[in-house]
Amino acid sequence: xxxxxxxxxxxxxxxxxxxxxxxxxxxxxxxxxxxxxxxxxxxxxxxxxxxxxxxxxxxxxxxxxxxxxxxxxxxxxxxxxxx
Amino acid sequence: xxxxxxxxxxxxxxxxxxxxxxxxxxxxxxxxxxxxxxxxxxxxxxxxxxxxxxxxxxxxxxxxxxxxxxxxxxxxxxxxxxxxxxxxxxxxxxxxxxxxxxxxxxxxxxxxxxxxxxxxxxxxxxxxxxxxxxxxxxxxxxxxxxxxxxxxxxxxxxxxxxxxxxxxxxxxxxxxxxxxxxxxxxxxxxxxxxxxxxxxxxxxxxxxxxxxxxxxxxxxxxxxxxxxxxxxxxxxxxxxxxxxxxxxxxxxxxxxxxxxxxxxxxxxxxxxxx
Numbered sequence: 001x002x003x004x005x006x007x008x009x010x011x012x013x014x015x016x017x018x019x020x021x022x023x024x025x026x027x028x029x030x031x032x033x034x035x036x037x038x039x040x041x042x043x044x045x046x047x048x049x050x051x052x053x054x055x056x057x058x059x060x061x062x063x064x065x066x067x068x069x070x071x072x073x074x075x076x077x078x079x080x081x082x083x
Numbered sequence: 084x085x086x087x088x089x090x091x092x093x094x095x096x097x098x099x100x101x102x103x104x105x106x107x108x109x110x111x112x113x114x115x116x117x118x119x120x121x122x123x124x125x126x127x128x129x130x131x132x133x134x135x136x137x138x139x140x141x142x143x144x145x146x147x148x149x150x151x152x153x154x155x156x157x158x159x160x161x162x163x164x165x166x167x168x169x170x171x172x173x174x175x176x177x178x179x180x181x182x183x184x185x186x187x188x189x190x191x192x193x194x195x196x197x198x199x200x201x202x203x204x205x206x207x208x209x210x211x212x213x214x215x216x217x218x219x220x221x222x223x224x225x226x227x228x229x230x231x232x233x234x235x236x237x238x239x240x241x242x243x244x245x246x247x248x249x250x251x252x253x254x255x256x257x258x259x260x261x262x263x264x265x266x267x268x269x270x271x272x273x274x275x276x277x278x279x280x281x282x283x284x285x286x287x288x289x290x291x292x293x294x295x296x297x298x299x300x301x302x303x304x305x306x307x308x309x310x311x312x313x314x315x316x317x318x319x320x321x322x323x324x325x326x327x328x329x330x331x332x333x334x335x336x337x338x339x340x341x342x343x344x345x346x347x348x349x350x351x352x353x354x355x356x357x
Contacts, residue, residue: 003128025197034195034266039111048108050217059114062127063276 004066005082006035006058012078014055015041019076021056028056030073035060084171088257089179094208099256103212105156106252107219111194113159114269118146126277143279150254161253164261164270165283165357168331168344169238172247172260176233181207181258184233185226187219195267202240202262204233209258237262246271246307246330248282265307275308283357285329287344289322295341296320302333302342324353 013019021028021038028036037059040051058064064081071079087093094100106113114123121129121139130136147163154160167175176184184206188199201221205213210227213219220226228236237260241247245262248270252258263282265271270281289310298319303311310326311333313319334342347353 003125022197028195028197034272037111037114037194038197039115039194040109042112042115049215057115057124059124060127060272060276061125062131 002083004061004064006061006064006070007080007082008056008058009076009078009080010055012076013074015053017076017078019078021054024075025056026073026075027070027079030069032067032069033060033063033065035064036070084174084179086179088251088255089175089181089207091181091207093256094181094258097253097256099208099253100212102154102156103209103252103258104215107209107212107216109157110190113157116157118142118158130277140279147279147281148254154253161251163254163281163283164248164250164259166246166248166285166328166330167260168285168287168329169241169247170331171286172237172241172249173234175249175260176204176206176237177230180230180233180260183210184228184230185210185213185220186228186233186236187213187226188221189261189267190219191263191269192267193218194269201236202245204228204237204260204262205258206260207256207258209252241332242335244305244307244332244335246328246332263307271307282328284327284347285331285344286347287329287331288324288347288350288353289327289329289331289333290343290345291320291322292341292343293319295339297339297341299338301336301338305333305336307332324350325356 010016013021035058036056038054038056041053041055071081130139146160149160186201186204189202192198192200240262245264248261248263250259263271273279273281300313308326308328310323311320314321329344331344
């Protein structure tokens with residue numbers, strides 16, 4: 001199997017979008033092999049004690065089974081999976 | 084089990100207050116940060132590359148087991164663990180763990196599932212560090228636990244099916260007993276999916292008493308490591324000893340007392356296989 005490319009549109013979700021992934025987290029829960037990671041936005045972050053800007057990164061992409069559950073689960077249609 | 088590894092004196096000597104504060108302030112970004120220009124994103128693909136892959140694996144192993152003085156707190160330097168059965172975890176919490184003992188949110192489950200669940204028991208210097216970081220601690224629940232309460236909570240998690248594991252952070256200082264699950268636990272993920280030695284197997288391995296086992300199959304879905312299966316031709320359950328981590332979680336659902344842990348060192352083929 002070739003490489004899977006998963007991308008998230010951060011203008012829809014994350015520190016610049018209107019959805020805070022901490023409240024949504026639907027993609028994290030939908031994924032059976034749990035390939036997404038939610039973390040504080042490294043470049044934009046100002047407050048390391050109680051960070052408020054978070055984003056989701058498709059991380060363990062080599063374990064993706066291309067089931068498309070994350071694409072279906074995302075209420076903002078921000079996720080695309082390509083291969 | 085060496086009491087020295089749990090002591091506050093050791094933490095002071097290694098100046099860990101500062102180190103752990105730095106590490107935990109940025110805990111969720113530990114994967115995202117670039118190390119020598121390479122982040123571990125898409126690690127599976129990167130480790131498959133011919134020469135670079137082997138180099139990456141080697142440097143990751145070195146990082147995980149690092150005892151060097153120049154450890155970097157924003158990486159997981161010297162941070163690895165071992166699975167422990169409930170009995171051993173009780174001994175650790177009952178006598179070895181340094182006060183104060185706290186229970187905070189599992190940060191792996193938070194990172195990978197967006198779920199905040201109280202299941203990590205931390206002790207010693209680390210407790211004081213975590214108490215200051217609002218995202219890891221519950222608002223209205225009691226945070227500090229005495230030894231009995233901690234044991235009670237751990238047993239509760241263990242019965243639910245979570246695997247107890249004890250963690251160096253950083254080696255040789257031990258300051259946490261987690262209740263992990265596959266695949267959310269970052270340590271178990273690196274071990275099971277990528278073969279990195281972030282979590283070692285317990286000192287035990289599971290044995291099934293075939294005469295007592297009624298083949299009710301209730302233990303099979305309990306295994307976090309896929310180590311047991313029902314073999315139709317034999318009409319019995321088998322354990323794959325190379326996969327069994329010896330966590331003992333499956334015992335909680337056995338109604339026929341058929342499951343027991345035997346020391347790993349007593350099984351010739353498993354000697355030294357952690």
